[in-house]
Amino acid sequence: MGDMQYDVVVIGGGPAGLAAAMFAARRGLRTQVVSKDVGGQLSLTAWIENYPGIDGIGGRALVDCMLAQAKRDGADWWMGEATSIVRNEGGGFTVSLRQGTPFVTKTIILAFGLTPNDLGATGEHALAGKGVYYSAVDDAPQQEGKTIAVVGGGNSAVTAALALAPRAAKVHLIHRRAKLNAEKPLLKALATHRNIETHLAQQVVELRGTEHVSAMVLAPTDPETGVVLSDPSDLATLLIDSVFVQIGFRANTQWLADVVALNAKREVITSKDCETSTPGIFAAGDLCDIAYKQAAVSVGEGVKAALQAFKYLQEHAGKPAVMFDWDVREERGAAAQEAASP
Ligand SMILES: Cc1cc2nc3c(=O)[nH]c(=O)nc-3n(C[C@H](O)[C@H](O)[C@H](O)COP(=O)(O)OP(=O)(O)OC[C@H]3O[C@@H](n4cnc5c(N)ncnc54)[C@H](O)[C@@H]3O)c2cc1C
Incomplete structure (x- = not known):
């Protein structure tokens, strides 16, 4: 797939997208997030009590923390709307935006969740x-x-x-x-x-x-x-x-109907490892055909999608895939120790 602009473009900056961005960046992938807002539905949640490990936290505060982690690990952020995905002849994909230059990428993680319903009223x-x-x-x-x-x-x-x-x-x-x-x-x-x-x-x-x-x-x-x-x-x-x-949410996947398989509810159909019907495109979170639409589930799915995208890229490059993340911290720790030693 040659020297492409990005290894992975994550579409959506809710819990699934932010977790995917963090884990992709931690694996050293050139990672670009494009999102219409920061935090998705989680930013609408005044107080979240069922996020494991945290007794209770405002949705916005949790989102800010996730965003900071994704940026710390090297993910780039672009505020905007993805409008189409086209497969490139030489491999990889082009993600077009409502405004701005399209992104060319080897893989994509779809994490654009659910979109608020509109009224359908004139004007x-x-x-x-x-x-x-x-x-x-x-x-x-x-x-x-x-x-x-x-x-x-x-x-x-x-x-x-x-x-x-x-x-x-x-x-x-x-x-x-x-x-x-x-x-x-x-x-x-x-x-x-x-x-x-x-x-x-x-x-x-x-x-x-x-x-x-x-x-x-x-x-x-x-x-x-x-x-x-x-x-x-x-x-x-x-x-x-x-x-x-405030009349609920829907999976707004119409623009992807020719790109990945959708179910009758227009959710993206995924394997247990977050693969879609198109190799190189992965999906995570509320937009998928998963049973439970919850922040913690979306985060876990985002992590899986990132590791699966990494595995896909490694296999395409003829390299071994690593299926866990903590070695990044160990590598960092070793590098920091080496730098500190006289
Ligand atoms: C009021 C409310 C309270 C909730 N309370 C809880 C709770 O207490 N506990 C809990 O676990 N869950 C709760 N949830 C559910 C939880 O917030 C969602 O399950 C979770 O946010 C889903 O994450 P996601 O990343 O899959 O999608 P979303 O959060 O929907 O994020 C999708 C992101 O994609 C972006 N996007 C959409 N289309 C595009 C596009 N074309 N291009 C670029 N970006 C795009 C959006 O702007 C958004 O940033 C609540 C939800 C709501 C609405």
């Missing part, structure tokens, strides 16, 4: 980032004294409404079904905030605004199915300063 895409947010409430600019809409009925939406209520003038919580499906303690807390108004069996069908969102149009739905009634005679308009869309 939504033009206003994304202009008062319309799909991220954690902490990521959005100042919300003090504002009128804010939160869309969704699960734990994420109710948690967002509760986080916003103390600083907002008013929070509209909009859900397309007849009942919120968040956990009981969250629903109980909701009732203690007078400035949260819940709108049930309503769907956002339009977002209005030019430079920034200023209003939303709600249509009534069938409360059982959540489907907009075919002749919505009762449209309502709410004046708002911002919207937080």
Whole structure:
């Protein structure tokens, strides 16, 4: 595969991608991460209690630590969106980006997780980032004294409404079904905030605004199915300063349909060693057809994908593959000792 720009390009900077980047870099691979954000879903997690070895930690703090480790070990970081993968004639792949020069690489690790669902409302895409947010409430600019809409009925939406209520003038919580499906303690807390108004069996069908969102149009739905009634005679308009869309996630793998095999849920099909149907492309984390979508699982899968990519490259170069990582630390320790000795 000659002298290619990178040994491995990791697409996605959530737990899977950050772990893969760290372990690939530790094996001495020229490693490039491309990601739309830092930390993925983990950065939306206010507090994580089930990450082994840590009693409890904010999602953002854990992400910062993982990023620092990946960079310490030599991985390069590029903030951006991968839009296509093409196999090169002489071997390896080209990863194209929405903006910027494509990366040419020997292997790829797909780790781009799950993407927040959008509303499908008229005007939504033009206003994304202009008062319309799909991220954690902490990521959005100042919300003090504002009128804010939160869309969704699960734990994420109710948690967002509760986080916003103390600083907002008013929070509209909009859900397309007849009942919120968040956990009981969250629903109980909701009732203690007078400035949260819940709108049930309503769907956002339009977002209005030019430079920034200023209003939303709600249509009534069938409360059982959540489907907009075919002749919505009762449209309502709410004046708002911002919207937080919290209606779940999907595997956004459509752009890879010709590159790797997907299952019916559009998840990337992987072997137990994180191989995809295309040799040289590996995958890890929530975007894969694995049963458990959890931070610790994604981290473990990311590590496996990196070691498997290393093995693939070693075998292609006719060299032995090493299937563990701790010898890197021992090599470093020996080098440090040698440097220190007179
Ligand atoms: C609110 C919330 C709370 C959670 N709480 C917990 C918890 O307490 N414990 C737990 O174990 N798990 C929890 N999870 C689940 C956990 O966060 C996920 O399982 C984990 O983040 C998945 O990691 P990942 O790296 O596979 O994908 P993601 O975290 O989804 O990261 C994907 C990354 O890829 C990037 N990306 C997407 N498309 C592209 C593209 N085309 N080009 C470049 N980059 C791209 C994204 O920007 C993102 O950085 C929670 C999730 C949420 C949403």
